[in-house]
Structures are given as structure tokens and as C-alpha cells.
Amino acid sequence: MLKLENIQKTFPSGSRTITVLSDIDLLIRARSTVAIIGPSGSGKTTLLGLCAGLDRPTAGRVLFNDIDLGPLTEDQLADIRRDQTGFVFQTFRLLPSLTAKENVMIPAELKGDPQAAARADELLDQVGLSERRTHYPRQLSGGEQQRVALARAFINQPKIIFADEPTGNLDDETGQHILDLLFGLNRDQGTTLMVVTHDHALTERVQSIVTLKSGRIVATRATGHR
Ligand SMILES: Nc1ncnc2c1ncn2[C@@H]1O[C@H](COP(=O)(O)OP(=O)(O)O)[C@@H](O)[C@H]1O
């Protein structure tokens, strides 16, 4: 599904460069579930961004289903992100001027999918928000907003979901509900899941856990879950 080969990522910082990721080799199999853990600043979000084609490595290769993302143009990367990936963020990132349903529909509409509205209704139903379709994000609780974001992430039937601390802004009980929905949708749709987290309730549900420290992978552990 996803293969990282000897990835390095540096950022210019004044007259110096800071190295954020080094010597990253990682293989993520189709339909697997992987958590990325590690201290704040260890490079987790940067790594997720490289995997998702949101950003490019300074050195090394990212292969998405055997396609090397390096030579692709920004438009080609954007097409892959839209058609094959879904994103969930800690801060939900819904568009405030659009209703719940309109937010969910966006990725499908960008593709010109005639089923966009019907699929949005179906997904909002799956996350238990049928009654909230016409509500705006400000009228929804944090947990409800994240449920809308989950529906949006899955609408184009992606191959892989990237989630960056999806329960980070939620209380434990709401977070558990979001995880039930995220893992349930992931299982139903046969999606691959790569999730950055500090949440122990989440690491208990994935098949493998990758630990980053100062931009390096220091441990990779299979949990035995299926
Ligand atoms: N665009 C950027 N420019 C400069 N430094 C960055 C940029 N993005 C991230 N960093 C730095 O990279 C390091 C890792 O950041 P990040 O990937 O967000 O870590 P984590 O998600 O594990 O907290 C941090 O020191 C951060 O300041």
C-alpha cells in the first residue's frame, strides 16, 4: 500500500537546517491499521504529511501502491489525495459556512460524483447524524463535528485513511465513540488506517505501533490484533 524508503526531511531555519526525519523505512500493508506514537515534536505529523502526499521528503522515496510520488506534479498528487485518501484531523477542520451534509459532500463533488448527496446521507446515517444534516459546524459539539469529519473522510471510498490525533480534542467517552466509528467504517470499507496518536485506547486497537523519537523510528511492534 505504502512504502517509505530512506526518508529524510529537513526544514530551513534561518541560516541552519533542522532535520525533522531521518532514515525512515516503513512498509504499510493494504488493510492494515498502524499507529504512529512518540513525544511532541518527534516528527509524527510531518511523517503523516509525507505519506499522504501533502508534503515531499528532502531525500528518499514514498511509493503509494507502487507509484513513486516524487516525480508527480502538485495536480497529480492532489488527484491521488482526493480519489484514494481520506483525512481526519485533531481540530476537525470543517468549513464553517457549509452545513454538515455539504461538508461531507465536498470531496465527492470535487470528483463530479453524481452520487455525492446520496452517499453523504448514507454516511451521516452511519455516524448517527441524520438529524443534523443541515446544521452548521458551530451548532455541533466537538464529537459531532468529528463524526462529520469521519463521514467526509470516507465519502470517496478511499484506499487509506490518515488521521492525526483524531481524539486529541475530545473527552474520553466521546473519543471512544469516535474510535468505534473510525474502526467500524475502516473495517466495513476495507480501508488501510494510519493514525498518529497519544491515546492508549487507540493503540490497543491497531495491528502495529511505530514509535518515533527525534525523527527516527526507534521501535516497530506488532500488537497481535487482526
Ligand atoms: N514547516 C515547518 N517548518 C519548520 N519546522 C517544522 C515545520 N513543520 C514541522 N517542523 C518542526 O518539525 C518538528 C516535528 O514536528 P511535527 O511533525 O509536527 O511533530 P509531532 O507531530 O510529532 O509533534 C518540530 O520540531 C517542528 O517544529
Ligand SMILES: [Mg+2]
Ligand atoms: Mg503532530
